[in-house]
Each structure stands twice: as C-alpha cells, then as structure tokens.
Amino acid sequence: MLKTIFRQFSSSAGTKTKLGILGVPFSKGQSKGGVEQAPDFLRQNGLVSMLLESSRGNLSITDYGNLSYELIDDQNTPPHYKNMKNYNTFMSCNKSLIAKIPEILKQQDQFLCLGGDHAIGFGSVAGHLMHSPNLSLVWVDAHADINLHSTSNSGNIHGMPVSFLLEELRDFWKHAHLDDISPNCLRADQLVYIGLRDIDPYEAYILNKLGIRAYAMDSIDKFGISKIMEMTLDALDVKNKIHISFDIDALDSRIAPSTGTAVYGGMSLREGIYVVETLCDTKRVQGFDLVEVNPSLGTQADVNNTLSASMEILKIACGGYRRRGTYEQVDGSLLKNE
Ligand SMILES: NC(=[NH2+])NCCC[C@H](N)C(=O)O
Numbered sequence: 001m002l003k004t005i006f007r008q009f010s011s012s013a014g015t016k017t018k019l020g021i022l023g024v025p026f027s028k029g030q031s032k033g034g035v036e037q038a039p040d041f042l043r044q045n046g047l048v049s050m051l052l053e054s055s056r057g058n059l060s061i062t063d064y065g066n067l068s069y070e071l072i073d074d075q076n077t078p079p080h081y082k083n084m085k086n087y088n089t090f091m092s093c094n095k096s097l098i099a100k101i102p103e104i105l106k107q108q109d110q111f112l113c114l115g116g117d118h119a120i121g122f123g124s125v126a127g128h129l130m131h132s133p134n135l136s137l138v139w140v141d142a143h144a145d146i147n148l149h150s151t152s153n154s155g156n157i158h159g160m161p162v163s164f165l166l167e168e169l170r171d172f173w174k175h176a177h178l179d180d181i182s183p184n185c186l187r188a189d190q191l192v193y194i195g196l197r198d199i200d201p202y203e204a205y206i207l208n209k210l211g212i213r214a215y216a217m218d219s220i221d222k223f224g225i226s227k228i229m230e231m232t233l234d235a236l237d238v239k240n241k242i243h244i245s246f247d248i249d250a251l252d253s254r255i256a257p258s259t260g261t262a263v264y265g266g267m268s269l270r271e272g273i274y275v276v277e278t279l280c281d282t283k284r285v286q287g288f289d290l291v292e293v294n295p296s297l298g299t300q301a302d303v304n305n306t307l308s309a310s311m312e313i314l315k316i317a318c319g320g321y322r323r324r325g326t327y328e329q330v331d332g333s334l335l336k337n338e
C-alpha cells in the first residue's frame with residue numbers, strides 16, 4: 001500500500017515549480033544600513049538548499065543574483081519631492097526592478113524578491129503588474145507603507161511604496177511620471193493588509209477614504225487568523241495571480257527583532273505561517289517579497305531568531321512545505337487498503 005501512495009505522490013510531483021530568486025540590496029528607503037545585506041545573508045545561510053529540501057524535489061531554482069542599479073546623488077531631486085529621501089536612487093533601483101521581474105517571469109513560474117527595505121515593494125509589484133496586469137496584493141506588515149510625499153513625517157520612501165501602485169492615488173504622483181514607469185496599476189479593492197499596528201494619521205485617512213481592507217492586529221485578535229484569511233480570500237478575485245509582500249516586521253518584534261522599524265504586539269510565527277500557507281494553497285501566488293530583514297541590527301541571538309523566522313516563512317512560500325506533510329490535502333482514497 002505504501003508503495004502505491006509513494007508512486008501517486010511522486011507522479012503528482014512530476015512537474016517541478018520553477019522559482020526565480022532575485023536579491024535587491026537596497027537600503028535607501030530608510031536610514032539604517034545593513035538591510036542591503038539580507039539577500040546574501042539569507043543565501044549564505046543556506047536559503048537555496050533549504051528550499052530545495054523542503055520541496056522534496058518539487059522545485060527547480062534559478063538564482064538571478066542581486067539586482068544592480070545606479071546610486072544617484074540627491075542634488076537634483078525634483079523640488080516637488082523634497083520630502084523623499086534618496087528619491088533618485090529609489091527610482092533608478094525600482095526602474096531596473098520593474099524591467100527585471102517580467103524577464104524572470106518569462107522563464108519561471110514564481111519569483112522570490114529578497115530586499116532590501118520595503119521601498120523595493122514598488123518595483124517588485126509594479127514589475128509583476130507588467131507581466132500580470134490584473135493582480136491581487138497582500139501586504140503583510142506592521143505598517144501600511146501608503147504615505148504620499150506630502151503626508152510622510154519621516155521622508156523615508158519605504159513608508160510610501162503602496163501609494164505608487166494604486167490607481168486611486170495616481171493623481172498625487174503626477175510629477176513622478178508613473179504612467180511611463182509603471183503603466184499598470186493595482187486596484188484598491190485587490191489590496192489586503194494583514195498585521196497592521198503602526199499607522200500614521202494620514203495613512204489611516206487614505207485607508208478609510210479608499211475603503212481598503214486592512215486587517216490590523218486587533219482584527220486578528222477579534223476574529224482569529226483563520227477567519228481573517230477567509231475574508232482575505234473572499235476579497236481576492238480568483239482570476240488574479242497573487243503577490244505577497246511580506247515585511248518581516250509584521251511578526252512580533254520578539255520573533256523577528258533584527259529589522260529597522262520593529263513593533264511590539266505583532267503576529268506570532270504560526271499566524272505568519274498560516275497567512276502564507278492559506279494564500280499559497282490557492283496556487284495563485286506568483287510573486288513573494290521578503291523585506292526589511294537587517295542582519296546588522298541587534299544581538300547575535302536576535303539575528304539568529306530573525307533568520308529562523310524568515311526561513312520558516314520562505315519554506316512555506318516558495319519551498320512548498322506544508323505542516324500537514326503533503327502538498328495537497330491528503331486524499332482519503334490514497335490511504336485505503338488495496
Ligand atoms: N516598511 C517599513 N518598515 N515602513 C515603516 C514606515 C514607518 C512610517 N510610517 C513612515 O512612513 O516613515
């Protein structure tokens with residue numbers, strides 16, 4: 001009987017998922033150095049072999065290395081964007097990223113984009129939109145990252161990427177010529193936030209005004225993560241591919257402390273895993289970002305904890321690992337005696 005099960009599992013494993021990995025060593029969206037080291041840090045700690053092992057042979061991986069982009073000084077930042085630190089470099093990096101993602105998706109089924117800070121969420125999703133113009137986005141984060149240059153208190157662009165993506169906010173970015181850079185927009189009704197707990201006042205205004213589904217930590221406490229994911233899946237158009245942009249600070253700061261803007265009271269690792277697992281079970285997840293891992297922050301133990309949490313999330317997101325032990329829900333008929 002076991003032989004039969006084995007045969008059936010491995011035959012369903014006949015087609016390998018092709019995963020492309022791209023590092024985006026970008027740290028100019030905020031002020032703390034070190035976050036640009038994350039892609040190499042994850043690789044050096046065995047990311048690729050971990051994913052291959054957890055996939056049990058169901059995955060083939062192409063590592064595209066790290067994105068190269070030009071560092072441009074800020075002297076000539078357009079005056080409208082004075083409140084955006086490192087705007088020129090942000091744009092140069094994200095333009096290369098927007099060009100790179102569709103190239104990867106021509107060859108692969110799925111991509112993993114390793115940040116870098118969350119400013120690269122713009123290029124990663126915008127590039128994904130070049131390949132799949134109708135996309136659903138799940139932004140897993142303590143922060144909404146939806147500031148405009150005019151609403152941001154910090155001037156840090158990692159707090160703004162979502163506003164570059166939304167059709168409904170395009171008018172606020174006229175001077176950025178976004179229609180040339182990223183012609184395909186995301187619709188506000190195809191965006192869901194999970195894990196929020198540190199939202200700026202104007203961000204709250206924007207979320208309410210646009211009616212964006214934002215499941216903050218209090219909603220997770222109230223409904224439980226399974227109901228939150230049911231509501232999330234209900235909201236997403238089944239015809240769309242899904243992009244998950246996972247900011248490691250969505251997890252509680254005790255689980256993932258090595259990050260630039262850590263916030264207490266976040267998701268447990270199990271909740272984080274559940275979010276990714278339920279979305280990936282739809283088989284519609286085509287792009288995944290892991291951002292804001294900063295291996296230069298905190299003690300060695302902090303860095304190790306952040307690394308382990310990241311690996312657990314990634315092995316579900318890209319390695320296809322399932323806690324239930326199989327890639328599919330176990331079909332009872334496989335277990336019958338023959
Ligand atoms: N990706 C992040 N960790 N973003 C933090 C953003 C913090 C704050 N809302 C800001 O705009 O500056």
Ligand SMILES: [Mn+2]
Pocket residue numbers: 118141143145158247
């Ligand atoms: Mn973020």
Ligand SMILES: [Mn+2]
Pocket residue numbers: 141142143247249250261292
């Ligand atoms: Mn965040």
